[in-house]
Amino acid sequence: MMNSKSQANIKDVAALAMVSTATVSRYLNGNLKRMSTATATRVKAAIEKLNYVPNAAARQMITKQSQLIALIVGNTDDYFSTELFKGVSSILEANGYIGTMFDSDSDIVREKHLMETVNSHGFDGLIIQPFSTVSEIKTLMSRDVPIVLADRETPQAPWPQVVTNxxxxxxxxxxxxxxxxxxxxxxxxxxxxxxxxxxxxxxxxxxxxxxxxxxxxxxxxxxxxxxxxxxxxxxxxxxxxxxxxxxxxxxxxxxxxxxxxxxxxxxxxxxxxxxxxxxxxxxxxxxxxxxxQDPFLLGASAGEVMVNDLTGHSDRNQAVIVVPAKFG
Known part of the structure; x- marks a missing residue:
């Protein structure tokens, strides 16, 4: 019997629910089509009884996804950047993703370092207010992950852009x-x-x-x-x-x-x-x-584009979404 002081693992959940660990994994990833309602109910009850918390690293190894999206902003001294992040986060979190904000501090060298960090740490996607060129972004973001450009018109970019007029x-x-x-x-x-x-x-x-x-x-x-x-x-x-x-x-x-x-x-x-x-x-x-301007709406639009790409509802075309500014 499992020690009450030890942390439950996926095998403990599977044993209590009388299913395989693969079934528990499918349940955790929301793939309920391949199990009966009764099975899903037993797995849910076992998770709750054991207070099981999925290990994020282990889950990432199985799904190949971290559920983390990086946002690199130009400068957090600007209200625009923080509102942009709030807009991005509002959409990401509603769809099961978490946004992580990085500040390039208007320094292109720092921005490149941050892109290298994002590229090597398993983020599922990148939203960026870029100072770097298209070729520089391509080189630094060598993994095939969705990229959305925000607030900077970037001609010839192969990624979606969300900008102001x-x-x-x-x-x-x-x-x-x-x-x-x-x-x-x-x-x-x-x-x-x-x-x-x-x-x-x-x-x-x-x-x-x-x-x-x-x-x-x-x-x-x-x-x-x-x-x-x-x-x-x-x-x-x-x-x-x-x-x-x-x-x-x-x-x-x-x-x-x-x-x-x-x-x-x-x-x-x-x-x-x-x-x-x-x-x-x-x-x-x-x-x-x-x-x-409406930086929150601009961020929310960028977040929606990212989610659509991650869930297979986008072809990563070169569409430019314009969130108009109003004068008056």
Missing amino acids: NFDAAKQATAYFVRQGFTHFIVLTSELAVATNRRERYRGIKAAAQNVDVLEVSESSYNHKRIHKQLIELLMRDTERTVIFSLKERWLLEFIPNLVLEGYVDNIKATATAFADTETARRIEPKLKLIS
Whole structure:
């Protein structure tokens, strides 16, 4: 008889239920079509009586699946990344999978290391906000697992993509401000060359405006006073009405409040806008018109694409799903 202090194993469950260990394994994996209702009931009762907890490692060896999905985000300092993860997790967990978030911290070297880790640790799939190229992802993710790209338009990618309408939203917002008489635009952004979504937003602004300055802020290290001073210099240099266009909410929250308090952003001579992810941005100055993204929905859509692939309902085509941002 099994010692009451020892942990029950699959053989103990099989013995108590009077079935084979293969039958218990099928029950644990939800494959109930190959057993009678009475058999399933006996297995369930045995599991409950013995307080049996399946060993995840052993189960993975049998099923060849870990039920774990990796999400590599660009930067957890951004609200966007955490909401993206919540959206992904909401779908994964409803379908029996667990999402694990990794932060590349906007560092392409770190991102590559994280992909190597995901590739070698048995994750069933990868959702990523990529800085790396398609060829780099292919090389680092050598196992044949589903991959979904999120928030970064990646031309020629062989995997599904879930993105925002970055170019169109930026162009629409810029055209609105031009109609209101604003003709000078200061683009406040992380390094443009690093991420495709930033470049698409910048391209949208350039498509609707002529007088555009760019002020790049390093995500890893920057001098707040210096950036603040540069913004004031750009605002004062030009006699035209100016829009400070932040390509991410973080920089709007970081730099615009002081400019509002000091009177530089008054919605007459100068105003500001941004791709925003929270209501916090609107509280800075209720009159600001912003581009609202929905990172939770974007994440949930990426999670749904991943689940469909894992369950055989996707052909891994090059479909691009667009979760539109709204300006207003």
